[in-house]
Each structure stands twice: as structure tokens, then as C-alpha cells.
Amino acid sequence: MTRRTRPEDKIRCDACPVLCYIAEGRAGACDRYANRGGELVRLDPLTIIETAAEKGTPAVPFLGEDGGTDWDGDLVQSGRPFVTAVGAGTTYPDYKPAPFIVSQDIEGVDMVTVVTEGIFSYCGVKVKIDTDRHIGPEAATVRVDGEAVGHVMTSEYGSRMLSLGGVDHLTGGSKREGRVTCDALLKLCNREAVQMEIEGGARLSVQAGHAPVIDGEEEKLMRVGCGSATIGMFAAQWVAHADEVIVVDDHITGVLSEHQAGKALGVKPTGIRVKGRRSTPGRYFQVARPGTGWGGTDLADPLEILKEADRKRAWPGLRLLMVSTTGEQYAYFELDEALRPRSAPIPPALRASAERIAENCEPSLCSVLFMGGAGGSLRAGVTENPVRLTRSVKEALTHVSCGGADAYVWPGGGITVMADVMEMPTNAFGYVPTPALVAPIEFTMRLEDYAALGGHMDAVRPVAEVLGEDVRRVGQIGADPHDTRRYRWKGKG
Ligand code: SF4
Incomplete structure (x- = not known):
């Protein structure tokens, strides 16, 4: 026979519209509140942030009478406990x-x-x-x-x-x-x-x-930037080692010789022509379809975005670097006698430049x-x-x-x-x-x-009244910008 718990053995949680009846020793539907000895308790401890390694910018500019700030607005400062709402409960x-x-x-x-x-x-x-x-x-x-x-x-x-x-x-x-x-x-x-x-x-x-x-x-x-921005950032490192560089990007593909950066550095026209819609010199939209390949395009082979080279301008032996916006994909080509790009061993300086792009991501x-x-x-x-x-x-x-x-x-x-x-x-x-x-x-x-x-x-209530033994104390990390956990455990909870 199933024993039915009488409602009077339970307490009612009124912390949310669900209004659970909770039996002794059990938790409510959200696992946040429980019945302990007939008392409704919040199961997670109140969380206090105790220390901070860094000061933030003033959050609230409280002005003193002299016009200066009488408190810099940093709520979570070293040595001062900050009572968070974590574990505080709901009314x-x-x-x-x-x-x-x-x-x-x-x-x-x-x-x-x-x-x-x-x-x-x-x-x-x-x-x-x-x-x-x-x-x-x-x-x-x-x-x-x-x-x-x-x-x-x-x-x-x-x-x-x-x-x-x-x-x-x-x-x-x-x-x-x-x-x-x-x-x-x-x-x-x-x-x-x-x-x-x-x-x-x-x-x-x-x-x-x-x-x-x-x-x-x-x-x-x-990505380090769009294709055009990447040209701007790295053009100077390329001009001595490549005649043309194309940074493949689903949004804005950059072409060094046409780009303002290339012109400023004296890069001459190469006759390498890119598919897609030309926006401004050296910047092309929609060179391919979006995907998970080079630069967010659907390309596995970057040569697919090239049209036939302009025979009046291109020349056999032209050195062409193609690289993605993260530098993770790169390929080096030289034009053959028929002005078709042929894969060739990449010069160390160009390989290093691709690695430099990746390093900057x-x-x-x-x-x-x-x-x-x-x-x-x-x-x-x-x-x-x-x-x-x-x-x-x-x-x-x-x-x-x-x-x-x-x-x-x-x-x-x-x-x-x-x-x-x-x-x-x-x-x-x-x-x-x-x-x-x-x-x-x-x-x-x-x-x-x-x-x-x-x-x-x-x-x-004064803060000292809530800083009991049963609070969870966390401390701010903050010192290492690569540490994405801002808080570390300090004590109980
Ligand atoms: S125990 Fe949770 S779900 Fe149930 S009434 Fe209380 S707050 Fe709402």
C-alpha cells in the first residue's frame, strides 16, 4: 500500500509561483529549496566575493561636495566582502x-x-x-x-x-x-x-x-581581420617575397596588388583576377559561397576563386601566395608558361608570414x-x-x-x-x-x-551579520588575462 503523505506533514515554499509542498528531508521542484526539520531552507549557500586582484573602472560616479569622487565605484575591491545574490533566495x-x-x-x-x-x-x-x-x-x-x-x-x-x-x-x-x-x-x-x-x-x-x-x-x-584588413597589416612583410597575395575571406577577400596598401608599397599590377563582386580596389565580396573552408568560404581549393590571368599583365614565374584570414590555410603558386598557377614550395619568409597571421589571432x-x-x-x-x-x-x-x-x-x-x-x-x-x-x-x-x-x-542589516560560517566565499582571480575564470573558490560551499 502506498503511504500518502498528508499535506500537513509538508511545508509550502512560496519563493516562486509553483508553490511546492515539500516533505521533510526533500527538496522542491527546482532543487533550490528544501524542508529541513519543518523549516524552508535555501540549499545553496549565500556567496560572498572576498578579494579582488584588480580595480575596475568606476561603475557609479558618486560626486563629493568638492566635485571629486568620494568612492571610486568599484564594488568588488580587495579586502571588502561583496554580498552577491547567488544563494540569497527569492521573494x-x-x-x-x-x-x-x-x-x-x-x-x-x-x-x-x-x-x-x-x-x-x-x-x-x-x-x-x-x-x-x-x-x-x-x-x-x-x-x-x-x-x-x-x-x-x-x-x-x-x-x-x-x-x-x-x-x-x-x-x-x-x-x-x-x-x-x-x-x-x-x-x-x-x-x-x-x-x-x-x-x-x-x-x-x-x-x-x-x-x-x-x-x-x-x-x-x-581571424586576425577581414581579407582587406589582413592585407593592410601584413603587406610590408610580403612585398619582397611575393608578386601577388590573396587573402581569402567569405566577406571581403583582399588582393595585394590592387589594394591601397599594395599600391602604397609600389606593388605593380599582376593580372591575377579574382571572381566575385569588386567593392573597392583590392576588396572583393562573394568570391565563393559561405562554408567551413578557407576564410569561412566553402573552398577547399583556393584556386577556385581565380579567373584566367590577364595575359597582358601576368608573366610566367609570377609568385602568388594565397592565405586565409587565420593563417591556418596557405598555399604558394608560381605561374607556368601558360600563365596557370602551379603549386610550388613556399619560400620560408612567406611561410613565416602565414604563421605570423596565426600568431596574431x-x-x-x-x-x-x-x-x-x-x-x-x-x-x-x-x-x-x-x-x-x-x-x-x-x-x-x-x-x-x-x-x-x-x-x-x-x-x-x-x-x-x-x-x-x-x-x-x-x-x-x-x-x-x-x-x-x-x-x-x-x-x-x-x-x-x-x-x-x-x-x-x-x-x-549590517554586512557583518550575514558573513556567517555557512557562506560560500569566492575570491577574484583577474591577474592573468588568459585565465577566463574570474573567481576561484576560497572556502566553504
Ligand atoms: S521549491 Fe523551487 S520550484 Fe518549488 S516553489 Fe520553491 S522556488 Fe518554486
């Missing part, structure tokens, strides 16, 4: 004060930080994938486990961009679509790998702070920026008059951070923020099965400004 519905409203003396200024794990139904991630490879057409649907979770955005310089999540995928599709989207966002924000497929494009493995894996192949380098990485809107009820946990918080943020009196990471606040209405998940402590994100993402958000301001905007002053 729902938000008319209640935020879980922690912490006062702290910062260089003689009374400051307050209001921390909440916000439930974000309006949220997603922007993903930057450093690669030349064509991963799929703009606006193509991105799928995880067969469900649509986002789309391909406009490419940026050397990077492909994805927009994933958002309220339409979380709430506007099937229940499974919402669940899969939320799970993918949670993993990406917590720096785990997510496998995805782009309609009409590539299969990807994306993980913040790691190289992307595209159709099973790990990407290594981010940065490692390819995936970057994941959490983006969410705190324009709704979350603000009520901060103040009785929510619009004042929005105004205070816009007036730069209140600094917004996510798990201690500086958040970019979008102009316009609401408090729509963007923050790099690599700058947050690990496992900073959670979820609730509504579905929505749970993300840390902190508002820091002067105590007097907090009072002025109608803050919950009765709920303000």
Missing part, C-alpha cells in the same frame, strides 16, 4: 523586501546592497562564437533536442552570434519547448556545454569560456552574456515605489550587478541588463519549472539614496 510575490538588504561602510560612505535571486521569465543569452566558419544563415532557427530555442543573429567581426531563449521560447511554444529552452539557458549560464543544431547549418557544442566545436571539429583561432572562444529584464515586480523587493529604482539606475545612482559582475543596463524603459557569465561565481544560476531562469541581481547605492527612493529600511 515571491515581490511586495516583500529582498532576501538580503546589506549595509556596508565603503570608504566612509554608507552603502547598501539589495540582493535577490530574480525569477526571470523575460531572459535569454547572447552567444558570441569566435569563428570564420559559416554556422548557418542569419535568422535560422537554433534547436536543442529538436526544440527551437533561438536563432542566428547578425555576424560580428570574426564571430558568429546567437540569440537564445527569451519569453517566446520559454512560454510561447509547447511545454517541452519551454522546458528545453530553460534547461539550455541554465546550462549555458552555468558554463556547461550545450549541443545545438542550426537549421540549414552546423552542429555546435557551445560552452562559455571554451572553444566552440563546429560539426565535430574544435575551432582554434579567431586570438584563441577562439564562446562567450555567453546573460540578458534579462528586471523591469517588473522584482523591483518591489527593493522599494515600495518601484519606478524610483528604475530612475535611480538610469541616473547612475544605483549600480546593477549580477553575481558581482558589472551589468550593462540598456537605455530606454525598464531595467534590462546584460552580464558576462564568466565574471560570475560558478553555479550562479538556477531555474524554476514555470519555466524561468533564476539569476542573481544586486542593486548597490548610497544608504541615503536608498531611503530616498522608498527602500525597505527596516530590513537593512
Whole structure:
């Protein structure tokens, strides 16, 4: 016989709209809250950032009476604990004060930080994938486990961009679509790998702070520039060793002898002619189709982009270097008597120049920026008059951070923020099965400004009160620019 637990043996979690009944010793649906001896507890410890190795630029320019700054705005400074919202808990519905409203003396200024794990139904991630490879057409649907979770955005310089999540995928599709989207966002924000497929494009493995894996192949380098920029950067190193150099690029293929850089260096016309649409001298668009070959084209053989050489200008023995925008692919040719390019051993100086291009490329990485809107009820946990918080943020009196990471606040209405998940402590994100993402958000301001905007002053506690034994302490790394983990574990948790 199955023993039914009586509702009175359970406690009700009211930290999100799901309102779980949780039995003794069990956790709720999100694994964030549990029933311990009849008490509702948050399972992850409150996270404190304890030290910082570097000072950031001032985030909030608090002006003193003399016009100088009385605090440089760096929230996460050496020797000063910063209470993040990671593990702080959620208040729902938000008319209640935020879980922690912490006062702290910062260089003689009374400051307050209001921390909440916000439930974000309006949220997603922007993903930057450093690669030349064509991963799929703009606006193509991105799928995880067969469900649509986002789309391909406009490419940026050397990077492909994805927009994933958002309220339409979380709430506007099937229940499974919402669940899969939320799970993918949670993993990406917590720096785990997510496998995805782009309609009409590539299969990807994306993980913040790691190289992307595209159709099973790990990407290594981010391009040094477009084909034209590469000509500009390296022309001087080529002129003594090659008569013509073509930098193959899906977007802007560069041709040395026609390019302004080549002309300035006295490179004479070679009669080497390139397919595609000529934009300006030495710059060609659409020399091939997008793909995963040379310079983000579909080329395995770069000679496919050449037309027959101009017989009036080209000459037998002409030295031709073809190279990609990362320097990973290169080939050297000399024209034969019939003015056809023939593969030839590459001179050491040209090989070195290709290696120099590769040396100038940065490692390819995936970057994941959490983006969410705190324009709704979350603000009520901060103040009785929510619009004042929005105004205070816009007036730069209140600094917004996510798990201690500086958040970019979008102009316009609401408090729509963007923050790099690599700058947050690990496992900073959670979820609730509504579905929505749970993300840390902190508002820091002067105590007097907090009072002025109608803050919950009765709920303000000194920082020493929350720095108990059971907090998780992390320290900032920051000293090594190649170390993409900004925080390291310091103690418990
Ligand atoms: S899903 Fe989590 S936060 Fe929501 S009610 Fe259940 S235990 Fe509480």
C-alpha cells in the first residue's frame, strides 16, 4: 500500500509561483529549496566575493561636495566582502523586501546592497562564437533536442552570434519547448556545454569560456581581420617575397596588388583576377559561397576563386601566395608558361608570414552574456515605489550587478541588463519549472539614496551579520588575462 503523505506533514515554499509542498528531508521542484526539520531552507549557500586582484573602472560616479569622487565605484575591491545574490533566495510575490538588504561602510560612505535571486521569465543569452566558419544563415532557427530555442543573429567581426531563449521560447511554444529552452539557458549560464543544431547549418557544442566545436571539429583561432584588413597589416612583410597575395575571406577577400596598401608599397599590377563582386580596389565580396573552408568560404581549393590571368599583365614565374584570414590555410603558386598557377614550395619568409597571421589571432572562444529584464515586480523587493529604482539606475545612482559582475543596463524603459557569465561565481544560476531562469541581481547605492527612493529600511542589516560560517566565499582571480575564470573558490560551499 502506498503511504500518502498528508499535506500537513509538508511545508509550502512560496519563493516562486509553483508553490511546492515539500516533505521533510526533500527538496522542491527546482532543487533550490528544501524542508529541513519543518523549516524552508535555501540549499545553496549565500556567496560572498572576498578579494579582488584588480580595480575596475568606476561603475557609479558618486560626486563629493568638492566635485571629486568620494568612492571610486568599484564594488568588488580587495579586502571588502561583496554580498552577491547567488544563494540569497527569492521573494515571491515581490511586495516583500529582498532576501538580503546589506549595509556596508565603503570608504566612509554608507552603502547598501539589495540582493535577490530574480525569477526571470523575460531572459535569454547572447552567444558570441569566435569563428570564420559559416554556422548557418542569419535568422535560422537554433534547436536543442529538436526544440527551437533561438536563432542566428547578425555576424560580428570574426564571430558568429546567437540569440537564445527569451519569453517566446520559454512560454510561447509547447511545454517541452519551454522546458528545453530553460534547461539550455541554465546550462549555458552555468558554463556547461550545450549541443545545438542550426537549421540549414552546423552542429555546435557551445560552452562559455571554451572553444566552440563546429560539426565535430574544435575551432582554434579567431581571424586576425577581414581579407582587406589582413592585407593592410601584413603587406610590408610580403612585398619582397611575393608578386601577388590573396587573402581569402567569405566577406571581403583582399588582393595585394590592387589594394591601397599594395599600391602604397609600389606593388605593380599582376593580372591575377579574382571572381566575385569588386567593392573597392583590392576588396572583393562573394568570391565563393559561405562554408567551413578557407576564410569561412566553402573552398577547399583556393584556386577556385581565380579567373584566367590577364595575359597582358601576368608573366610566367609570377609568385602568388594565397592565405586565409587565420593563417591556418596557405598555399604558394608560381605561374607556368601558360600563365596557370602551379603549386610550388613556399619560400620560408612567406611561410613565416602565414604563421605570423596565426600568431596574431586570438584563441577562439564562446562567450555567453546573460540578458534579462528586471523591469517588473522584482523591483518591489527593493522599494515600495518601484519606478524610483528604475530612475535611480538610469541616473547612475544605483549600480546593477549580477553575481558581482558589472551589468550593462540598456537605455530606454525598464531595467534590462546584460552580464558576462564568466565574471560570475560558478553555479550562479538556477531555474524554476514555470519555466524561468533564476539569476542573481544586486542593486548597490548610497544608504541615503536608498531611503530616498522608498527602500525597505527596516530590513537593512549590517554586512557583518550575514558573513556567517555557512557562506560560500569566492575570491577574484583577474591577474592573468588568459585565465577566463574570474573567481576561484576560497572556502566553504
Ligand atoms: S520550484 Fe523551487 S522556488 Fe518554486 S516553489 Fe518549488 S521549491 Fe520553491
